[in-house]
Amino acid sequence: xxxxxxxxxxxxxxxxxxxxxxxxxxxxxxxxxxxxxxxxxxxxxxxxxxxxxxxxxxxxxxxxxxxxxxxxxxxxxxxxxxxxxxxxxxxxxxxxxxxxxxxxxxxxxxxxxxxxxxxxxxxxxxxxxxxxxxxxxxxxxxxxxxxxxxxxxxxxxxxxxxxxxxxxxxxxxxxxxxxxxxxxxxxxxxxxxxxxxxxxxxxxxxxxxxxxxxxxxxxxxxx
Amino acid sequence: xxxxxxxxxxxxxxxxxxxxxxxxxxxxxxxxxxxxxxxxxxxxxxxxxxxxxxxxxxxxxxxxxxxxxxxxxxxxxxxxxxxxxxxxxxxxxxxxxxxxxxxxxxxxxxxxxxxxxxxxxxxxxxxxxxxxxxxxxxxxxxxxxxxxxxxxxxxxxxxxxxxxxxxxxxxxxxxxxxxxxxxxxxxxxxxxxxxxxxxxxxxxxxxxxxxxxxxxxxxxxxxxxxxxxxxxxxxxxxxxxxxxxxxxxxxxxxxxxxxxxxxxxxxxxxxxxxxxxxxxxxxxxxxxxxxxxxxxxxxxxxxxxxxxxxxxxxxxxxxxxxxxxxxxxxxxxxxxxxxxxxxxxxxxxxxxxxxxxxxxxxxxxxxxxxxxxxxxxxxxxxxxxxxxxxxxxxxxxxxxxxxxxxxxxxxxxxxxxxxxxxxxxxxxxxxxxxxxxxxxxxxxxxxxxxxxxxxxxxxxxxxxxxxxxxxxxxxxxxxxxxxxxxxxxxxxxxxxxxxxxxxxxxxxxxxxxxxxxxxxxxxxxxxxxxxxxxxxxxxxxxxxxxxxxxxxxxxxxxxxxxxxxxxxxxxxxxxxxxxxxxxxxxxxxxxxxxxxxxxxxxxxxxxxxxxxxxxxxxxxxxxxxxxxxxxxxxxxxxxxxxxxxxxxxxxxxxxxxxxxxxxxxxxxxxxxxxxxxxxxxxxxxxxxxxxxxxxxxxxxxxxxxxxxxxxxxxxxxxxxxxxxxxxxxxxxxxxxxxxxxxxxxxxxxxxxxxxxxxxxxxxxxxx
Numbered sequence: 005x006x007x008x009x010x011x012x013x014x015x016x017x018x019x020x021x022x023x024x025x026x027x028x029x030x031x032x033x034x035x036x037x038x039x040x041x042x043x044x045x046x047x048x049x050x051x052x053x054x055x056x057x058x059x060x061x062x063x064x065x066x067x068x069x070x071x072x073x074x075x076x077x078x079x080x081x082x083x084x085x086x087x088x089x090x091x092x093x094x095x096x097x098x099x100x101x102x103x104x105x106x107x108x109x110x111x112x113x114x115x116x117x118x119x120x121x122x123x124x125x126x127x128x129x130x131x132x133x134x135x136x137x138x139x140x141x142x143x144x145x146x147x148x149x150x151x152x153x154x155x156x157x158x159x160x161x162x163x164x165x166x167x168x169x170x171x172x173x174x175x176x177x178x179x180x181x182x183x184x185x186x187x188x189x190x191x192x193x194x195x196x197x198x199x200x201x202x203x204x205x206x207x208x209x210x211x212x213x214x215x216x217x218x219x220x221x222x223x224x225x226x227x
Numbered sequence: 228x229x230x231x232x233x234x235x236x237x238x239x240x241x242x243x244x245x246x247x248x249x250x251x252x253x254x255x256x257x258x259x260x261x262x263x264x265x266x267x268x269x270x271x272x273x274x275x276x277x278x279x280x281x282x283x284x285x286x287x288x289x290x291x292x293x294x295x296x297x298x299x300x301x302x303x304x305x306x307x308x309x310x311x312x313x314x315x316x317x318x319x320x321x322x323x324x325x326x327x328x329x330x331x332x333x334x335x336x337x338x339x340x341x342x343x344x345x346x347x348x349x350x351x352x353x354x355x356x357x358x359x360x361x362x363x364x365x366x367x368x369x370x371x372x373x374x375x376x377x378x379x380x381x382x383x384x385x386x387x388x389x390x391x392x393x394x395x396x397x398x399x400x401x402x403x404x405x406x407x408x409x410x411x412x413x414x415x416x417x418x419x420x421x422x423x424x425x426x427x428x429x430x431x432x433x434x435x436x437x438x439x440x441x442x443x444x445x446x447x448x449x450x451x452x453x454x455x456x457x458x459x460x461x462x463x464x465x466x467x468x469x470x471x472x473x474x475x476x477x478x479x480x481x482x483x484x485x486x487x488x489x490x491x492x493x494x495x496x497x498x499x500x501x502x503x504x505x506x507x508x509x510x511x512x513x514x515x516x517x518x519x520x521x522x523x524x525x526x527x528x529x530x531x532x533x534x535x536x537x538x539x540x541x542x543x544x545x546x547x548x549x550x551x552x553x554x555x556x557x558x559x560x561x562x563x564x565x566x567x568x569x570x571x572x573x574x575x576x577x578x579x580x581x582x583x584x585x586x587x588x589x590x591x592x593x594x595x596x597x598x599x600x601x602x603x604x605x606x607x608x609x610x611x612x613x614x615x616x617x618x619x620x621x622x623x624x625x626x627x628x629x630x631x632x633x634x635x636x637x638x639x640x641x642x643x644x645x646x647x648x649x650x651x652x653x654x655x656x657x658x659x660x661x662x663x664x665x666x667x668x669x670x671x672x673x674x675x676x677x678x679x680x681x682x683x684x685x686x687x688x689x690x691x692x693x694x695x696x697x698x699x700x701x702x703x704x705x706x707x708x709x710x711x712x713x714x715x716x717x718x719x720x721x722x723x724x725x726x727x728x729x730x731x732x733x734x735x736x737x738x739x740x741x742x743x744x745x746x747x748x749x750x751x752x753x754x755x756x757x758x759x760x761x762x763x764x765x766x767x768x769x770x771x772x773x774x775x776x777x778x779x780x781x782x783x784x785x786x787x788x789x790x791x792x793x794x795x796x797x798x799x800x801x802x803x804x805x806x807x808x809x810x811x812x813x814x815x816x817x818x819x820x821x822x823x824x825x826x827x828x829x830x831x832x833x834x835x836x837x838x839x840x841x842x843x844x845x846x847x848x849x850x851x852x853x854x855x856x857x858x859x860x861x862x863x864x865x866x867x868x869x870x871x872x873x874x875x876x877x878x879x880x881x882x883x884x885x886x887x888x889x890x891x892x893x894x895x896x897x898x899x900x901x902x903x904x905x906x907x908x909x910x911x912x913x914x915x916x917x918x919x920x921x922x923x924x925x926x927x928x929x930x931x932x933x934x935x936x937x938x939x940x941x942x943x944x945x946x947x948x949x950x951x952x953x954x955x956x957x958x959x960x961x962x963x964x965x966x967x968x969x970x971x972x973x974x975x976x977x978x979x980x981x982x983x984x985x986x987x988x989x990x991x992x993x994x
Contacts, residue, residue, distance in 0.1 A: 037755050058752040058761070061768065064742065068749040101750055103659045124739070127746075148741055149790065163793045167734045196735055204660045206743060208750055209758055 020092065024099035034098060038091050047088035048072070063150045067127050072097050076126045083132050103207040117203045118194065124202075125193050135187030138168050171196050326372075329360070330610040348712045350462040350613050354705070357617015364618070371622040374615040379682040380570070381561075383612050386604035387458055388571050389556050391482065392578030393601060399475045401763075406654050406662075407479035410670070414646045415453055415484040419491050421642040422635070423449025429634045440692060443499040448696050450491035451684055452639060452703055456677030457481040457571075458612055459704075463675060463712045470725040473666055477673040485571035485679075486520035492683060493567065523569035527576025530559035534577070535584035535778040542780060548593035549600060552585060584778040591798070612678045619681070620701050626694035635699040636706050639676075647671040665722050672715055675707040676700075737792050 017031050026034070041056070042048045053059065053069045062068065072089060075082040077097050086093075100123045104116045128136045128144055142164040149160050172185045175192035188196070314321075333356050337344050343352070364371040372378075400407070423446035430440040460481045464474055494512045498504050534555035541548045556577045563573035586594060647670050655661045662670070684700045687693045719726075748764040751757070 034754070037753075040755070041753075053753065056752055059749055062745055062749045062752070064745045065749060068746060068753070098750070098754070101747070124742075124746075144742070145738060148738065148745070159790050159793070163734065163738070163790070166793070166796075167738055170733055170735055197739060200736060200739065202743075206747065207659050208747060208754065208756065208760075209659065 020095055023092075024095050025102055026095065026099065031095065034095060035091060038094050047090050048094060049088045064147050067130075067144075067147065070130070071123070071127050074126055076132070077123060101206060101208045103209065104203050113203060120202050120206045121194055121197060122190070124197075124206075125190055128188075135189050136193070137187040138164065141168055141188070326614075327607060327611065330607065330614050333614070334606075334610050346713070348463050348466055348708075348716075350459065350609075351709050351712055353610055353613035354617040354620075354708065357614035357619075358621055359617070360614065361618035361621030365621055371618045372615070373622060374612070374619045374678060374682060374685075376682055376686055378615075379612070379678060380564075383608045383615075384458070384571075384679075385557055385560050385574060386601065386608045387461065388482070388560075388574045389553070389578055390601040390605035391457060391461065391478070392575035393552075393556075393582055393597075395575065395579055396471065396475060397579060399471050400479055403472065403475060403479070406658065407476060407483060409650055409654055410476065410480040410647075411483035412487055414480065414650055415455075415487040416491075417646045417649075418453030418639075418642050419446065419450040419487075421449070421645070422453050422638050423447070425638045425642075426631070426635065429630065429638075432630065441499075443495055443504075444692055447492070447495035447499055447687065448699070450488065450495055451680050451687075451696070452635065452676060452700055453642070454484050454488040454676070454679060455481040455674045456679050458609060458679070459675035459677030459708055459712070460673060462609055462613075463708075463715060464673065467716050467719050468727045469669065469719060470727055472660075473669050473673075473724070474727070476666075477670055480670075482571060482575055483520075486516065486523060486569040488679070488683070489567070489569050490516045490519050496687075519567070519569050520572055522566065523563045523572035524576040526563045526568060527559045527573035527578075528580045530555045530562070530573075531577040531580030532778070534581045535588075538585045538588040539778060539780045541589065545590045545593055548589045549596045552581065552597050553600070555581065584775070587775075587779045616678055616681060616704070620705075623697060623701075624694045625698045625701075626691060627698055628695050631695055632699045632702045636703055639703055643674045644671045647674075665724055668722070669715075669719070669724055672711055672718065675711060676704045677708065678704075680704060734793060734796060 017028055020026070020031055021028060024031075038048065041052050043052070050069055050073065053065075053072070059065050059068075070085070071077060072094065073086050075084050075086060077100070078093055079096060100120055104113065108116070125136070128140055130140055130143070142161055145164040145167070146157060146160040149163075168185075168188075171188050171192060175188075175195055176185060330353075333353060334349070337349060337352050361371055423442075426448060427440070427442050427445040430445065455477070457478065460477055464477065490512065494508075494515070498508065501508075534551055537551050537555070538548060541551070556574055559577040560570045560574045563570040589597075647667055651662050651667050651670075680700050681697075681704060684693075684697045687696060744760065744764070748760040751761045
């Protein structure tokens with residue numbers, strides 16, 4: 005790809021649309037946003053994300069940004085982190101937040117749910133070992149409470165401990181005292197958030213409109 | 228009814244109630260007139276001068292009494308009356324109390340009979356009772372109290388609405404606010420015009436003797452009868468436990484359509500007097516709608532903020548805290564009524580705005596009081612409303628016109644179904660979670676009419692038409708409440724509509740809810756898309772930085788939601804323990820996971836860290852929990868944990884703690900050989916704190932006892948090593964915490980060793 009990249013030709017869009025399920029308009033909008041963030045370069049780096057002003061107040065911004073650079077989210081069965089991403093990877097990560105289509109079989113719904121929960125799991129499991137250990141979970145809670153200052157740390161520990169215990173109780177049930185609960189595996193995670201209805205909650209409305217115009221309408225789109 | 232009467236206890240209750248009531252009608256006899264509890268001025272508009280229940284009559288009676296006294300003393304010189312009978316001057320409160328007592332006895336009676344209350348919703352039974360009582364009263368020849376305007380709108384309705392508004396599930400409500408508004412506003416408008424128009428068409432039919440009914444009157448009628456009623460909806464939906472989405476849709480619609488109803492009603496009332504409608508009038512009507520609804524919400528919000536602000540200072544006068552909540556809300560309602568704004572929306576707004584701040588400020592007992600009083604009042608109100616509905620049906624003047632009534636019922640049904648289907652089609656284009664056909668059916672079927680329509684009907688100017696309208700309204704109400712109310716439950720079962728989730732709010736879900744909120748906000752920011760989450764996040768931040776600081780006392784204002792949730796959870800468990808008592812053994816939970824199972828194993832090379840015994844582990848855990856509590860106490864300058872330092876509870880838990888301490892001390896001194904150098908404590912395999920279980924087994928090796936902890940725990944270890952007097956330490960620790968260690972999720976989950984594995988008092992329980 006050249007230094008100055010124009011919009012990908014239609015065939016590329018088709019390929020992307022197939023892969024991610026977005027429509028052409030949505031891909032065009034996201035591509036525009038991608039170029040805006042990357043200052044017309046082909047790839048995005050972490051610094052580009054840090055420049056988004058609203059993101060600065062988000063307590064979990066580090067994890068969100070990392071999620072974009074996490075190879076596990078690219079649906080390619082790869083692990084590890086990258087330093088910069090192209091539009092394709094950007095789109096694939098975004099596709100995790102696409103609302104499920106209206107008519108879906110139960111199996112498709114299950115797949116969507118698993119995929120979204122997998123994304124969340126990857127966000128928690130920072131060392132790529134397939135389980136969320138107590139430390140990692142504590143880190144999650146600490147980040148969530150990071151705005152509350154000094155008292156966050158201790159209470160975060162207590163909360164994370166309680167949560168972990170609950171997961172262990174739900175997933176494993178009875179444990180001998182000499183058994184050790186390694187951490188939350190993906191199956192346990194699924195079981196834990198079974199009633200959470202994530203397929204209807206973890207969605208962004210990618211409406212077929214230009215992001216810069218009609219944002220006023222968007223704000224009332226909470227129907 | 229035969230089944231009903233067979234049960235002697237409920238029969239006694241019912242007959243007592245009915246007898247008491249009828250005797251009260253007998254005794255005063257002819258001296259009574261104008262017994263209407265408050266027949267709201269039939270030609271007054273809403274909010275007219277209130278005629279409070281017969282106060283002036285009471286005064287009149289007492290003055291009469293005075294006169295007879297003076298007369299008698301002057302003329303006859305009777306002997307001093309030892310016992311006299313004067314019913315009149317207690318008449319009003321006596322009757323009110325009797326009615327309320329009757330209502331409650333009915334309620335009691337119904338719940339004793341399980342079979343009937345499963346099939347028939349309570350509202351139906353209450354209406355039937357009302358019919359009976361009304362019939363009895365009519366047979367006696369007395370005039371029954373009528374569900375008039377002031378009684379209903381100023382005394383009976385506000386508690387129900389406040390209860391609904393204060394405990395409104397805000398998250399679900401706000402997530403679906405668009406859908407609810409569309410149903411409430413557009414749906415009600417559609418219903419009103421459709422019903423009005425169709426009835427006008429019906430009236431034009433020759434041979435129905437309805438030619439006198441003009442278009443405007445029909446439209447007025449349409450606007451009265453088309454509003455979904457919150458009282459009826461609550462009464463029926465409460466019992467069927469459908470999922471939150473449907474519940475909030477129907478219920479939210481019934482609350483928010485009040486503004487539309489008010490405006491339409493006034494509009495058509497004015498127009499039918501004026502006779503003609505101009506475009507300007509129509510335009511002003513639209514403006515009026517916005518003024519009424521937004522003005523109502525504004526009033527409510529102002530009073531809500533006032534209430535929240537007041538509650539900030541009530542830390543020294545806890546007893547009157549609930550009163551502030553009630554009075555500010557009632558004032559909001561009345562103030563809105565002064566200006567003919569939507570009182571219901573004002574009340575809801577007040578409750579919703581006030582609640583998060585007030586709950587952060589008030590004590591736990593006040594919170595319980597508010598909850599129970601609201602439930603109590605709304606329950607009584609609802610019961611009274613339905614009974615009065617029955618009584619008024621029998622008493623009221625009726626003009627039965629077959630065509631009109633039958634067509635009203637049919638047209639109402641049709642318009643509701645059409646409206647819901649049409650609107651859902653539109654709405655589904657904008658919703659992520661679409662409404663299915665089943666959902667639509669339930670929403671349409673749940674559009675019950677109730678007492679609001681009835682009371683509004685009473686306000687129509689007296690005429691032959693009014694009676695006909697009233698009859699039709701009553702018929703519609705009866706139809707919806709009886710037929711739809713009774714059949715909705717089997718239909719819900721039949722259609723397998725999703726029921727309400729048995730939600731045990733787990734801490735994991737709470738963590739992930741927050742996490743998801745932040746995640747979605749972040750993704751929206753990355754997309755540059757100012758959506759739902761973006762604005763919600765902005766509002767939350769604004770709330771946190773500015774509003775909470777003003778309205779919440781002390782340091783509580785900076786407490787994040789996750790922490791308050793966690794504390795609430797712990798608090799609940801602590802209370803459960805205090806209530807259940809330590810002697811009661813909880814049933815065996817299936818899981819016996821303990822904290823040690825969760826803590827990671829330390830790799831072997833870090834043996835430098837001392838291994839600790841189970842008892843040590845327990846102490847450490849106690850210390851950690853105490854620290855957590857200290858944190859909490861540091862957080863607030865007042866405490867919702869007043870409960871824990873109440874003298875009574877303190878005494879009870881103190882006694883229990885003393886007992887426990889004694890036990891532990893005994894066991895400790897018996898069995899634990901703790902060397903002076905606490906570095907090499909022999910590991911204890913299992914520990915059990917049952918009083919009778921005394922066996923400790925020692926292992927020479929140290930299996931996966933919890934050895935590793937992050938650095939601060941090691942610090943605690945060393946801290947504990949310094950103490951020499953172990954039992955004193957234990958005592959100190961136990962005194963720090965008032966919740967018994969057993970059922971705490973975080974800490975005490977030891978699995979029991981073999982023999983007495985059923986006594987898993989220490990077993991962990993899921994949240």
